[in-house]
Amino acid sequence: MTASTARVTAAAGVCLLAGLISFPGAPISAQQPAAPQFLTTPAQLEALDQAAARGLDYIPGEVIVKFRVGVTLAQQTRALSSLRSRPEPGRLEWIADRTARLVTGEPDAVAAAANLTRQPEVEYAHPNWLLKAKAVPNDTQYGARQWNFTLLDMPRAWDINAGGAGITVAVIDTGVTSVNATYGFKTWNGTEIVTAQMPFGISPDMDSARLTGGRDFVFWTGAVIDSQGHGTHVAGTVAQTTNNSLGYAGMAYNAKIMPLKVCLSFWDIQILRAEAGVTGYPSLNSGGCPTSAVVSAIRYAADNGAKVINLSLGGTNPSPTYLDALNYAVSQGVFVAMSAGNEFEDGNPTTYPASYGPQVAGAMAVGAVGRTSERSFYSSTGTFVEIAAPGGDTRSGGSVGAVYQAGIFFTDFNPAVVILPRFDRYSDVGSQGTSMASPHVAGMAALLMSQGVKNPAAVEALIAATAKDLGDAGRDNSFGAGLIQPRVALRGFGLVR
Amino acid sequence: MTGRLFVLMCAVLAWSAAPAWAQDAPALKKASWGSQLGLRAFGHFEWQTMAAKDSFEAVTGKTRLQGPGGGIEVQKLWRGVFVRASLTRMVETGERVFVFNNEAISLGIPLEITLTPIDVAAGWRLTPLTSRRIVPYAGAGLVVLKYKETSDADASTEGVSESYKGLVIFAGLEVPVWRRVSVGGEVGWRQVNVPDPGGAFEAFNEKDLGGVTMRLMLSIRR
Numbered sequence: 001m002t003a004s005t006a007r008v009t010a011a012a013g014v015c016l017l018a019g020l021i022s023f024p025g026a027p028i029s030a031q032q033p034a035a036p037q038f039l040t041t042p043a044q045l046e047a048l049d050q051a052a053a054r055g056l057d058y059i060p061g062e063v064i065v066k067f068r069v070g071v072t073l074a075q076q077t078r079a080l081s082s083l084r085s086r087p088e089p090g091r092l093e094w095i096a097d098r099t100a101r102l103v104t105g106e107p108d109a110v111a112a113a114a115n116l117t118r119q120p121e122v123e124y125a126h127p128n129w130l131l132k133a134k135a136v137p138n139d140t141q142y143g144a145r146q147w148n149f150t151l152l153d154m155p156r157a158w159d160i161n162a163g164g165a166g167i168t169v170a171v172i173d174t175g176v177t178s179v180n181a182t183y184g185f186k187t188w189n190g191t192e193i194v195t196a197q198m199p200f201g202i203s204p205d206m207d208s209a210r211l212t213g214g215r216d217f218v219f220w221t222g223a224v225i226d227s228q229g230h231g232t233h234v235a236g237t238v239a240q241t242t243n244n245s246l247g248y249a250g251m252a253y254n255a256k257i258m259p260l261k262v263c264l265s266f267w268d269i270q271i272l273r274a275e276a277g278v279t280g281y282p283s284l285n286s287g288g289c290p291t292s293a294v295v296s297a298i299r300y301a302a303d304n305g306a307k308v309i310n311l312s313l314g315g316t317n318p319s320p321t322y323l324d325a326l327n328y329a330v331s332q333g334v335f336v337a338m339s340a341g342n343e344f345e346d347g348n349p350t351t352y353p354a355s356y357g358p359q360v361a362g363a364m365a366v367g368a369v370g371r372t373s374e375r376s377f378y379s380s381t382g383t384f385v386e387i388a389a390p391g392g393d394t395r396s397g398g399s400v401g402a403v404y405q406a407g408i409f410f411t412d413f414n415p416a417v418v419i420l421p422r423f424d425r426y427s428d429v430g431s432q433g434t435s436m437a438s439p440h441v442a443g444m445a446a447l448l449m450s451q452g453v454k455n456p457a458a459v460e461a462l463i464a465a466t467a468k469d470l471g472d473a474g475r476d477n478s479f480g481a482g483l484i485q486p487r488v489a490l491r492g493f494g495l496v497r
Numbered sequence: 498m499t500g501r502l503f504v505l506m507c508a509v510l511a512w513s514a515a516p517a518w519a520q521d522a523p524a525l526k527k528a529s530w531g532s533q534l535g536l537r538a539f540g541h542f543e544w545q546t547m548a549a550k551d552s553f554e555a556v557t558g559k560t561r562l563q564g565p566g567g568g569i570e571v572q573k574l575w576r577g578v579f580v581r582a583s584l585t586r587m588v589e590t591g592e593r594v595f596v597f598n599n600e601a602i603s604l605g606i607p608l609e610i611t612l613t614p615i616d617v618a619a620g621w622r623l624t625p626l627t628s629r630r631i632v633p634y635a636g637a638g639l640v641v642l643k644y645k646e647t648s649d650a651d652a653s654t655e656g657v658s659e660s661y662k663g664l665v666i667f668a669g670l671e672v673p674v675w676r677r678v679s680v681g682g683e684v685g686w687r688q689v690n691v692p693d694p695g696g697a698f699e700a701f702n703e704k705d706l707g708g709v710t711m712r713l714m715l716s717i718r719r
Contacts, residue, residue: 160606160650451604458597465595492593492604493696494646495549495556496706497657 036222040264042276043103048269050107051130052283057315058127061106063113064291064321065092065125066099079121083112093292096299096328099321101128101292124320129352130288131313133174133230133263133435145400145430147371148237148390148440149249157447157486163254164446168212169238169308170301170334171439172294173231175261177202177408177423178211179223186274188281189419193274200225201424203232205240205247205406206257213304214259217293219268227423228265228287229408233431234312235259236405237439238446247406247426251443251486255450258306260297263289263313266415267423284415289313291321294353298325302332307449310442311338312435314351322353323360330362335449335456337441339434340367341380348380354434355384362456364463367479368437371397373470375478379434386480387463388470389440392432402430444486451490462489535572539716540565541683543585545612546710548688549703555601556608556697557591564588568616570716577622579636587612593648596700606650612706613643614687616665632679635668642689642706663689663707669714677718685710 040048047060054060067076076089085105092100106112109127116125149155182199189196202208214224226232235257240250264272264287273282294313301309309329329336341351357365365384368376368391375381376393392403407429413421445459453459466489467482475481542565547553550560568583593606620636639662646657669683687707694704 156652453595453597453602453604455597455602458595458602461597462595489595490604491606491648491650491655492595492602493700494593494608494648494657495552495591495610495696496644496659496691496698497646497695 036220038220038272038275039216039218040272042278045269045272045276045278048264048286048288049273049282051288052269052286056130057288057317058109058129059290060109061104062128062290062292063102063104063109063116063125064095064099064128064295064319065102065113065116066123066321066324067121068123069098071098071121075121079116079119082115082119095292095296096321096324098123099295099324126317126319126321129291129315129317129319131263131291131294131315132288133228133313145404146249147400148392148403149251151371151373151390152440152484153487154249154251157490160487160490161447161451163242164239164252164443164450165254167252167308167446167449168256168258168306169252169310169442169446170258170260170297170306171231171235171238171310172260172262172297172301173234173310173312174228174263174265175216175219175224175226175231176206176211176214176235176257176259177224177226177232178208178214178259179225180424181223183222183225185271187270187420188274188279193277193279196420198420199422199424201426203236203406203426205244205426206236207241210239210241210254210256212256212258213306214261215297215300216261217297217300218262218264218290219272224259224261225423226259226261226408227267227413227421228263229410229413229429230263230312230435231259231261233405233407233429234310234435234439236407237403237436238310238443240405247428248404250405251440252446252450255308255443255446258301258304260301262293262297263287267413267421270415291319295321295325298329298336302329302334307334307454308442308445309334309336310439311336311353312433312438314339314341314354314434316343316349316351318350318352318355323356326353326356326360326363330360330456333454333456334362335442335445335459336360336363337438337445338363338365339438340365340382340385342378342433342435344378344380348382350382350384351380355382357386358384362460364441364460365480366434366438366441368392368432368434369470369479369483371401373483375471376432376434378432379437379478381477383477385477386460387441387467388479388483389437391434391437392430394430394432399430402432403436404428404430407431441484444484444489447486448489462492465489533573536719537570537572537716538567538719539570539583539714540567541583541585541712541714542566543587543710543712545587545687545708548705548708549698549701551599551701552697552703555594555596555701557589557610559589562587562589562612572622577634578619579622579634580619581616581636582618583616585612585614593650594697596697599701601697606648608646608648611643611645613645614665614689615641615643616687617641618665618667620667630673632671633668634671635666637664637666639663640665640687640689640707642687644691644706661689661691661706663687665707667710669712671714671716679716679718681714681716683710683712683714685712
């Protein structure tokens with residue numbers, strides 16, 4: 001789609017100035033990568049624009065369909081002929097066994113899915129739901145205050161297992177920048193489409209050698225980049241480089257991170273639009289994480305060596321596709337941590353895929369607590385909540401009640417004010433949400449796997465069995481089994497105690 | 498450790514027995530069946546097949562522990578009645594675990610378990626069975642089991658050091674081998690329940706730190 005220029009920036013000699021961790025100086029060398037291709041077609045971009053404009057939580061025109069066992073090509077054709085647009089089976093983009101993403105060409109994906117569901121050849125169909133990152137951004141000007149790790153007694157947990165060496169954690173999110181490069185992306189500058197040099201940089205508080213096997217499922221075929229910051233923050237909680245006299249610590253600081261980008265940010269949409277020749281700005285709430293990408297990423301992680309997956313994403317629409325993918329991941333020996341949702345004060349709807357957690361031994365829905373171990377004001381509750389971890393609560397704890405990690409310097413890319421963004425500078429970023437809670441559990445799972453507990457169902461059982469009971473006695477809908485206790489879990493059990 | 502304790506125990510036996518050997522021969526006659534009070538010291542080596550075999554298998558990889566011990570016995574309180582107190586020390590190493598679906602997952606954290614049962618029992622020594630003076634006996638009593646569980650990863654408050662109470666029964670045979678020295682073999686059974694157990698005991702629904710015991714004994718009368 002475009003020839004992008006990449007410049008390798010100096011990774012050495014980072015500086016910390018006024019809370020800003022940046023890559024200093026000019027690029028010291030340049031390289032030309034194989035021209036990456038954007039993954040979103042103009043039609044899909046249009047659909048995403050529509051979704052943002054109409055406030056939809058699905059991509060108009062797209063359906064996820066799963067056919068029954070033994071359905072032939074002819075039968076697939078017959079089932080698809082039930083749609084007005086009569087798409088051919090060749091338009092099916094397979095994302096799993098018998099499960100495909102289908103661009104129907106019909107604007108009402110809900111109706112199209114309902115129509116397909118009625119066909120005898122179809123096991124289920126639903127719109128390609130758009131999930132949202134489950135974090136509430138917070139002020140970025142506060143220093144490192146990782147009360148969360150103190151609450152979890154992490155220093156003593158690390159005495160037993162120093163950081164989850166040998167385990168790969170897939171962070172399925174907005175991406176984690178895995179390259180130091182400057183790309184020439186097209187963007188709208190307010191009057192015209194221009195090519196702007198947008199620098200991206202690996203967090204100086206994330207050892208680049210521990211970023212492995214990343215893949216972008218939504219933006220392009222190039223290196224994984226994060227133009228929103230959510231994935232970077234989440235990855236930091238899982239595995240921020242620790243004991244490096246810089247920034248923050250991470251739960252499993254010797255684990256590897258597999259960054260899998262499944263969410264399109266405002267800037268991703270902006271770039272894709274401009275590359276497609278679309279003028280103007282997208283809506284500030286543009287983007288999201290298509291179910292098709294999330295499911296593909298789960299399977300990709302399971303097939304490519306990840307042993308833990310973090311899903312700090314969620315939506316309010318069910319999809320058996322998630323359940324299939326979660327079961328597949330667990331069958332491949334992968335534990336999955338999922339954020340339980342931040343909508344307690346918005347009607348407290350059930351969150352997906354988290355609500356499938358109780359059905360999958362080896363996948364857990366994670367609620368959030370603040371500094372005082374009380375349920376965070378936003379943390380969704382329900383029978384699906386299985387465990388709790390620090391997610392921050394600035395309402396009860398003030399700004400220092402957020403979960404802090406090294407994150408992309410928000411001022412550099414704030415969509416509300418920035419025209420030409422950059423994504424290569426890092427600062428202290430405090431966020432709250434079950435998005436922040438889930439990576440604590442993912443990191444803990446990495447520690448446990450590194451300690452020898454390889455079965456995802458056993459990891460879940462151990463996390464639950466050693467949790468500190470909070471709220472009502474026993475399991476409850478706010479905290480599940482309670483607050484995770486990494487040291488207790490890592491110690492395991494003796495003979496009588 | 499176990500070997501040193503056994504040697505020490507034998508030395509104590511030898512010391513305690515020495516004055517008796519220095520006495521004259523009639524003293525031996527006085528100590529015969531049905532006569533006056535007798536005092537006996539003994540050392541033993543014990544094997545205990547654990548009742549909680551799943552838990553011990555999970556943590557230590559073994560279902561039988563062993564160790565040396567010793568005790569004293571007052572004989573002929575009335576006819577063949579005797580009372581005795583004995584102590585055994587069994588040490589075993591293993592790893593901390595997590596039990597999932599009845600399968601133990603080792604966590605690579607070394608663990609040392611020390612069981613020290615202290616038996617206080619009474620019994621009856623029967624008439625010698627043969628001309629070789631093989632003496633059968635049996636008894637029962639109480640046991641206080643000192644239990645200790647330590648690990649390198651433990652903080653000061655995390656180890657286990659507790660005492661549990663239970664019952665013991667036993668029966669054995671002894672044979673005089675030289676002057677006041679006898680050897681014998683004994684089988685027994687201890688039941689020492691742990692109230693509200695956790696750990697592997699809870700996972701396997703076991704609670705008994707006792708089991709079937711077998712002792713080889715070396716005793717000397719004073």
